[in-house]
Each structure stands twice: as C-alpha cells, then as structure tokens.
Amino acid sequence: MDPNRYQGIGMTSRRTRERLVNRLAEEGIRDPRVLQAILEVPRHLFVDEALASRAYDNTPLPIGHGQTISQPWVVARMTELLIEQSIPERVLELGTGSGYQAAVLAYLGVEVYTIERIKALADQARQRMRDLKLHRVHVRYGDGSEGWPQHAPYQGIIVTAAPEEVPDPLWDQLDEGGRLVAPLGGAGRPQELVLIERVDGELRRRHVASVSFVPLLGGCR
Numbered sequence: 001m002d003p004n005r006y007q008g009i010g011m012t013s014r015r016t017r018e019r020l021v022n023r024l025a026e027e028g029i030r031d032p033r034v035l036q037a038i039l040e041v042p043r044h045l046f047v048d049e050a051l052a053s054r055a056y057d058n059t060p061l062p063i064g065h066g067q068t069i070s071q072p073w074v075v076a077r078m079t080e081l082l083i084e085q086s087i088p089e090r091v092l093e094l095g096t097g098s099g100y101q102a103a104v105l106a107y108l109g110v111e112v113y114t115i116e117r118i119k120a121l122a123d124q125a126r127q128r129m130r131d132l133k134l135h136r137v138h139v140r141y142g143d144g145s146e147g148w149p150q151h152a153p154y155q156g157i158i159v160t161a162a163p164e165e166v167p168d169p170l171w172d173q174l175d176e177g178g179r180l181v182a183p184l185g186g187a188g189r190p191q192e193l194v195l196i197e198r199v200d201g202e203l204r205r206r207h208v209a210s211v212s213f214v215p216l217l218g219g220c221r
C-alpha cells in the first residue's frame with residue numbers, strides 16, 4: 001500500500017489521530033497499549049473515502065447496508081476490557097462490519113476470528129485485511145450466533161451487535177479464565193455493555209456502560 005495513504009494527510013494525519021487519542025484518554029481510556037493501537041490503526045481506511053475526513057471524530061459512521069463502524073471510545077473500552085488481564089491468544093468477534101475492531105485487536109497481537117452476516121461487508125473486510133497485511137484476522141461469512149467452534153476455545157469473545165442475551169453456543173467456546181464483552185438489549189431498547197468472566201467454571205457479570213449498537217440478527221444475507 002502507498003505509505004501516504006496509510007499514514008494519512010490533513011484530516012487523517014498523525015496530529016488529527018493524536019487529538020482523538022487525547023480525547024479518549026480524557027474520557028477514561030487508560031490502557032496505553034489501547035491508545036497506541038488507536039493511534040496506529042488507520043481508521044480512515046475502514047470507511048468510505050467520502051467519510052475519511054471524519055474518521056478520527058469520536059463518533060460511529062455509516063458503512064453501508066444500514067450498519068455502522070462503532071464509535072472509537074466504544075472500540076477502545078471493549079478492547080481494554082478484553083486485554084485487561086493479559087493479551088488473549090484467540091478472540092472471536094461477532095459482527096465484523098468494517099473490520100476496524102478486529103484490526104485493533106490484531107495490532108495488539110491477538111489472532112482474531114470474526115464473523116459477518118452481510119456478504120458484501122465480509123468480502124470487503126477480508127480484502128482490507130489483505131491490503132493492510134493484517135494476517136492475524138480471519139473473516140468468515142455467516143451467522144455469528146453459532147460461534148466458530150473449529151478454533152475454540154477463545155480467551156476472549158467480543159460481540160459488536162446487540163443481542164437480547166448472549167447466544168448459548170458461545171458459552172461452550174469461551175475458555176476457562178476467558179472474557180466476553182457484549183452490548184445486551186437488542187433493537188430499539190436501552191443497551192448495556194457487560195463484561196462476563198468465566199472464573200472456576202462460574203460466570204461473573206459486570207455492568208460497564210450504557211451503549212447503542214445495531215441489533216444482532218439471525219440468518220445471513
């Protein structure tokens with residue numbers, strides 16, 4: 001890839017990215033590894049070129065098909081929760097979308113298995129990972145509610161579309177000591193971001209924040 005495109009200029013330059021990182025730090029993101037990842041991963045290459053100048057605003061942006069790339073603060077907070085104890089070896093993501101969240105995790109050294117139910121988005125994300133040489137991200141087209149048993153157990157599971165409740169098949173795929181981060185609440189209802197840890201075979205649940213995600217839907221398109 002053209003290094004200028006990767007590094008960005010003007011509204012996608014390092015200075016613009018630093019402003020976003022400072023803002024996230026002010027809003028409670030503490031982990032320097034996460035702030036570094038947000039600084040380095042080129043979010044402007046995960047949105048349409050027409051939106052590139054807004055890529056380093058702390059807001060969600062449309063990515064087509066009625067879906068959005070999550071707000072940077074949300075990506076940062078969810079990442080922070082997943083890596084708090086240690087960097088997980090393998091993470092399962094439900095809802096690839098643009099692939100940005102997966103790219104942030106891969107930047108931190110995680111092997112990411114991510115599932116997307118809209119074929120066009122899955123294909124586009126896979127191509128992006130190739131262009132950016134993010135070989136640790138594995139994109140699959142399908143319904144994430146079933147998980148991806150072939151690569152289980154996962155030390156982390158991240159759900160980036162909101163279900164009413166955590167889909168049951170995921171529990172069998174979460175490693176002992178593993179962490180699951182998800183917005184729960186479904187469509188059109190207030191959603192809460194929760195962290196669930198599997199400790200000594202038990203599930204411990206903690207409320208993290210109020211959030212707004214697109215719903216987790218069944219089936220594929």
Ligand code: SAH
Nearest residue numbers: 069095097098100101117144160161216217
């Ligand atoms: N993590 C993404 C943002 C996700 S938006 C990013 O960084 O850009 C939520 C995504 O979840 C959408 O693309 C939507 O199509 C997808 N999705 C919704 N239900 C799904 C399901 N059951 N399985 C897989 N993907 C799903």
